[in-house]
Amino acid sequence: MKALCWHGxxxxxxxxxxxxxxxxPRDAIIKVSSCAICGSDLHLYDGFxxxxxxxDxxxxxxxxxxxxxxxxxxRLKVGDRVVVPFTIICGECDQCRRGNFSVCERSNRKKDLADKAFGHSTAGLFGYTHxxxxxxxxxxxxxxxxFADVAPVKVPSTLSDEQVLFLGDIFPTGWQAAAQCEIEPTDTVAIWGAGPVGQFAIRSAILMGxxxxxxIDRLPERLSMAAAAGAITINFEEESVVERLNELTAGKGPEKCIDAVGLESHATRSLDAIYDRAKQATMMETDRPHVLREMMYVCRPAGILSIPGVYGGLLDKIPFGAAMNKGLTIRMGQTHVNRWTDDLLQRIEEGQIDPxxxxxxxxxxxxxxxxxxxFRDKHDGCVKVVLKPGHA
Structure with a gap:
């Protein structure tokens, strides 16, 4: 068969x-009808x-x-049409029973390697690192x-691939990012990154009231897509994020902040960009945490930081004292996809959202x-790419 493989x-x-x-005996083989390139794939593409x-x-x-x-x-039979969540889950371990699917205790077959890197293994993931x-x-x-008798989501023939494909990752990821914020009707939710996950976090926060x-982004096509959903937009290359957020919140700061960027964030100030890139080049840090720094600074005291953006290693100059003294709650992690899929599929079927x-x-x-x-260089207004195996 044909496949896209990493060679460096x-x-x-x-x-x-x-x-x-x-x-x-619990396996299944899926003939792929649609797949997509995710922002997390770019962390592999860029070598981070x-x-x-x-x-691979x-x-x-x-x-x-x-x-x-x-x-x-x-559970499955030949001919079933399914979306496959990116998290591989056994459905039987203590974490799966609790709904903490992204930290399934049995699906990571390189557990010894992961234990050394993370302290404890996470779940196995498709198409990611060893x-x-x-x-x-x-x-x-x-x-x-x-474990194909657990995670795959059966989807109806009445919905197109493009309507249901993102149930496997970015729709639940954006939804979980917003759910972690415990949004209240009086809240301002600020979302850094208007890429695919950010777009779903925007719409999820709006649906949650x-x-x-x-x-917050710098690309016109992304900001236009966010504005079309009803979001206020900030182009960080044209105005100060901190000043604009203070204007929009009467100086109090947003109650809830979402980092939908992750380890390759861009700084709004050139000195921050130079600092992080220099530290990366000398292997003194692996990730660029500018968004985390800014969220900790601007978030309203007693607020919540939600982090769906992927981080891979070591960060530097994190203002943890500010986060602690302001009493911020930080929630993060890979997505517990199957915790959300039943609800989200129903919302698609009811027309609340068309992904x-x-x-x-x-x-x-x-x-x-x-x-x-x-996708990596955001050419031609690219926000999300869907690939079709078998198509010329």
Whole structure:
């Protein structure tokens, strides 16, 4: 089969690789109908996440048709149309029973490696580093899904791929980011990053009843998409984020702040940018935490910081004293996808939201290497890329 494979920094190739096979009786094989490039994939593309090996198959946002099931998989049958969450879950461990699916205790098959890096292992993830299990990803024609009798979400034929594909990651991620904020009707919610996750966090915060939602970014197409949803926008290259937030909140600061950017954040001041890039270059920090610094500074005392943006390693110059003395609550983590999918699928079916709004580019899987560059550099107004295996 064909797949997009990692061969090093900024080197994604459309390779021929072996077809996946059933390895465990609970497995299923999925023929991929649509997959997507995620902002988290760019951390691998840009070389910021450790644990990648040449030839690893990329991608963790995918869906398709079940073409084979293991003997113990009684939930799925051949022909089922499913979206596959990016978190691999067993459904049986203590964390899964609590709904903490992104920290499943059994699905990371590289547990010893992850324990050394993180102290305790997280769940296995599709198409990510060997710290999260080294599983083959979904930017491919076929995928083996472990524990496939638990996580895959069956979706109706009445909805398009583009309407349901993002149930596997960015829609639940944006929703969880907002849910972690415990939004009240009087709240201002400020969201750094109006990329795909930020767009879903914006719409989730609005659906949850926030008084005002503010989107912070620098790209006109992203800011326009946020404004279309009803958000107030701030272009951080044209005005001071701190001053504008103070204007919009009568000097009190937003009650809730969401970091939908993660480890590759851009600084609004050149000295911050120079500092973080220099520290990265000398391996004195791995991640650029400018957004975290700014959120800790501007958030209203007793507020909440929600962090869906991915961080991979070590941060520097974090104003933790400010966060502590202001009594801020910090919530973060990979998404517990299956905690939210039933509710979100129902919202799609009822027409509360059509997730396809975020798609700006559709291309065949063979164009994946070029589309990684387009997505990474935000060329041609690119916000979200959907790839179609089998299309010319």
């Amino acid at each position: 920094k900024k080197d994604i190739r459309f390779d021929t690789v072996p077809d996946p096979t059933i390895e465990h 996440m450790p644990g990648m090996e040449r030839g 198959i990329m991608g963790h946002e995918f869906m398709g048709e079940v073409v084979e099931v293991g003997a113990e998989n009684k 710290l999260t299990g080294g599983y083959a990803g979904g930017q491919a024609e076929y995928v083996r899904v472990p 926030a008084r005002q939602v503010i989107a 396809s709004f975020v798609v700006t580019h559709t291309a065949p899987l063979s164009s994946g290497p070029e589309m990684y560059k387009t």
